[in-house]
């Protein structure tokens with residue numbers, strides 16, 4: 247299978263790459279930092295010699311780079327069986343005090359990234375009449391909270407994107423799943439003074455994505471909602 251994962255060099259994206267690499271799949275992994283990407287590739291290919299990792303440096307907040315990435319995937323005959331729109335960034339903020347342009351910057355990386363890559367790949371997936379798209383939303387897609395600001399707005403929008411896509415793709419045999427995790431240990435939490443027992447592991451999210459990808463063509467998991475056992479932080 248071809249598994250395309252954006253933002254796959256760290257955190258949740260890397261955990262998902264690890265899970266699918268273990269089965270010997272081809273993983274197309276993108277991120278901005280090439281050093282981290284190649285490190286991840288070497289790690290996975292050593293751990294799972296039957297997998298193939300195709301790393302690609304892409305800034306997913308740039309529409310031009312995203313479109314080029316989509317074209318590269320199709321030119322290399324890597325029509326996705328699974329597409330995980332995971333790249334995203336967490337910035338705390340508040341509508342009343344965020345600096346000008348903060349919403350635009352956040353929407354570019356958290357929403358337009360998924361929108362433009364999906365649009366680039368959909369014609370080939372629709373022709374194949376199969377595939378599964380996972381959109382990495384958040385608990386912040388479901389629930390407003392103080393200091394949510396533009397991040398939460400962008401994640402509500404990504405959930406809206408996911409739900410619309412789900413309706414559109416029903417007749418094409420393409421599954422769409424919105425993944426809404428709560429706090430998960432990753433680079434996003436670096437420096438925060440958090441008890442690792444209080445938040446989820448990136449692998450918890452990967453396990454659920456993997457399980458949802460294993461259902462028969464007749465069933466789709468529309469939403470995955472995960473929270474730390476002790477609840478939201």
Ligand SMILES: NC(=O)c1ccc[n+]([C@@H]2O[C@H](COP(=O)([O-])OP(=O)(O)OC[C@H]3O[C@@H](n4cnc5c(N)ncnc54)[C@H](OP(=O)(O)O)[C@@H]3O)[C@@H](O)[C@H]2O)c1
Nearest residue numbers: 253255256257258277278279305306334384429430432433
């Ligand atoms: N961790 C949580 O608590 C949590 C909870 C709910 C939802 N999420 C969502 O889960 C996703 C992954 O989060 P994470 O916590 O695993 O993040 P992370 O550990 O910070 O990793 C983010 C990954 O995305 C890449 N990335 C970031 N900006 C990018 C860009 N503009 N273009 C391409 N790649 C980019 C990073 O690599 P480079 O920096 O090299 O580009 C890295 O590989 C995000 O969408 C996040 O909003 C996270």
